[in-house]
Amino acid sequence: PEGTRVGPDGDLLVGGVSMSGVAARFGTPCHVLDEPHARARAREFRAALPEAEVLFAGKSSPVRAVYRWMAEEGLSLDVCSAGEVEVARAAGVPGARVLLHGNAKTDDDLKAALAHGVRRIVVDSPAEVDTLGALCPAGQEVLIRVIPGVDARTHRAITTGVSGQKFGVAPEALPAVVDRIAAHPNLRLVGLHCHIGSQVGRVAAYEEAVRRMVSLFPGPLTTLDLGGGFAAPYRPGESTFDITGLANRVRIALRQECAARRLPVPNLLIEPGRAVIANAGLTLYRVVAVKPGFVAVDGGMSDNPRPSLYGARYAPRLIGRASGARRVPTAVVGRHCEAGDLIAEDVALPQDVHPGDVLAVPATGAYHYAMASNYNMTPRAAVVSVRDGQTDLRVRRETISDLLRRDLG
Ligand code: LLP
Numbered sequence: 001p002e003g004t005r006v007g008p009d010g011d012l013l014v015g016g017v018s019m020s021g022v023a024a025r026f027g028t029p030c031h032v033l034d035e036p037h038a039r040a041r042a043r044e045f046r047a048a049l050p051e052a053e054v055l056f057a058g059k060s061s062p063v064r065a066v067y068r069w070m071a072e073e074g075l076s077l078d079v080c081s082a083g084e085v086e087v088a089r090a091a092g093v094p095g096a097r098v099l100l101h102g103n104a105k106t107d108d109d110l111k112a113a114l115a116h117g118v119r120r121i122v123v124d125s126p127a128e129v130d131t132l133g134a135l136c137p138a139g140q141e142v143l144i145r146v147i148p149g150v151d152a153r154t155h156r157a158i159t160t161g162v163s164g165q166k167f168g169v170a171p172e173a174l175p176a177v178v179d180r181i182a183a184h185p186n187l188r189l190v191g192l193h194c195h196i197g198s199q200v201g202r203v204a205a206y207e208e209a210v211r212r213m214v215s216l217f218p219g220p221l222t223t224l225d226l227g228g229g230f231a232a233p234y235r236p237g238e239s240t241f242d243i244t245g246l247a248n249r250v251r252i253a254l255r256q257e258c259a260a261r262r263l264p265v266p267n268l269l270i271e272p273g274r275a276v277i278a279n280a281g282l283t284l285y286r287v288v289a290v291k292p293g294f295v296a297v298d299g300g301m302s303d304n305p306r307p308s309l310y311g312a313r314y315a316p317r318l319i320g321r322a323s324g325a326r327r328v329p330t331a332v333v334g335r336h337c338e339a340g341d342l343i344a345e346d347v348a349l350p351q352d353v354h355p356g357d358v359l360a361v362p363a364t365g366a367y368h369y370a371m372a373s374n375y376n377m378t379p380r381a382a383v384v385s386v387r388d389g390q391t392d393l394r395v396r397r398e399t400i401s402d403l404l405r406r407d408l409g
Contacts, residue, residue: 048243059367085109
C-alpha cells in the first residue's frame with residue numbers, strides 16, 4: 001500500500017501501524033487494508049473520468065467498511081448476489097446507487113435486489129427478461145449484457161468478452177432481447193453492458209469495446225457500461241494501469257462513434273474492483289515450518305486460491321525483524337494438504353527465516369478475503385483496516401465453533 005514504511009528494525013508500518021503488531025494482536029493469517037490508499041484510488045478513478053459513473057465492483061472486497069468508503073468517495077456499487085446486496089444495505093449504500101448483474105441470478109438474488117430498490121439490473125439472457133418482467137416494479141431500469149467480441153488477452157478463466165464463454169448475449173441475439181424488453185410494461189431499457197475480463201493491462205481493449213458497443217446500440221440509449229477489469233500490479237516492477245490513458249481514449253472513441261452514428265453520447269459507467277482495492281491490501285502470515293527451499297505459513301490456498309487458479313505470482317517478504325542473512329530462492333507454501341498449495345514459487349528470502357517469523361504478502365486487497373474457503377476446516381482470516389496510526393477490526397476471524405455450528409450431526 002501507499003502508506004507503507006519500513007522501520008529501522010525491519011518492521012513494516014502501514015498507515016502508521018506496525019504490521020508485526022497487527023499480527024500479534026489479531027492473529028494470522030490476517031488481511032490488512034490501508035484505508036487512505038483505497039480511498040485515494042477511488043478518487044483517482046473519479047478524477048480521471050468526472051463525466052462517468054464509477055461503480056466499485058463489490059465482489060472484489062465484500063466488506064461493509066469498504067463499500068462505505070467507496071460510497072463516501074462518490075462511487076456507486078456493482079453487486080452480483082443477494083449476499084452483496086445485503087452488504088450494501090448494511091453499509092448504507094442506497095439502492096439508487098447499486099447495479100446488479102450476473103449470468104444466473106436466482107430468485108433470491110432478484111428479490112434481495114428489488115427489496116433494496118436496486119435501480120439497475122443487467123439482463124444476461126433472453127429468457128431472463130420474462131423473469132424480470134414478472135418480478136420487477138414499474139419503471140425498472142435494465143441494461144443488456146452483450147458479448148463485444150473483444151479479447152482482453154488475460155488469463156482464460158477471467159476472459160469474458162469473447163464468444164464461447166458463459167456471459168451475455170451475442171450481438172446477433174440482441175435485437176430480439178431489445179424487443180422482448182420493450183414488450184414488458186415494467187421494464188425500461190436504458191443501456192448496454194459489457195465486461196471484457198479481469199487483470200486487463202491493455203488500454204486499447206477498452207477502446208475497441210467502446211467502438212464495438214456503440215455500433216451495437218439499437219437506437220439512442222442513455223447508458224453504456226464498460227465493466228471493469230483494469231489490472232493491478234502484484235510484484236515490484238509491474239506497472240499500474242493507466243487510468244488517465246484509459247479515460248482519454250475511451251472519451252474520444254465514445255464521442256467519435258456516437259457522432260458517426262448520430263447518437264447522443266450516453267452516460268459512461270465503469271466497474272473497477274481490483275484496480276481500486278488490490279494494492280490497498282496485504283496479508284500477514286506466521287511461518288510454521290521450514291525446510292531447505294521451503295517456508296510453510298499458517299494460511300495458503302484457503303485465503304489465497306489465486307496461484308492455483310490463475311498461476312498468479314506474489315512477492316512475500318519477511319517483516320518484523322531485520323535480517324542480514326543471505327537471500328536464497330524459496331517457495332512460500334501453505335498449510336493445506338495439496339502439493340499445489342503455494343503462495344509464491346521462487347522468492348528471495350533470507351536464509352534464516354524461522355518458525356514464528358511474520359511474512360507479508362502485498363497486493364491481496366481484491367479477491368482474497370472475497371474468495372476465501374474453509375478447506376481443511378480452516379476458519380477464514382480476519383480483515384483489519386489501518387489509517388493514521390489507528391487499527392479497526394472490520395471482519396472478525398472465523399472460529400472453529402462458527403464452522404461446527406453449521407454441522408448438524
Ligand atoms: N464488472 C463485472 C461484470 C465483473 O464480472 C467483474 C469481475 C468486475 C466488474 C470487476 O473486475 P475487476 O475490475 O476487479 O477486475 N477472481 C478473479 C477475478 C474475477 C473477476 C470477476 N469479475 C481473480 O482473482 O483474478
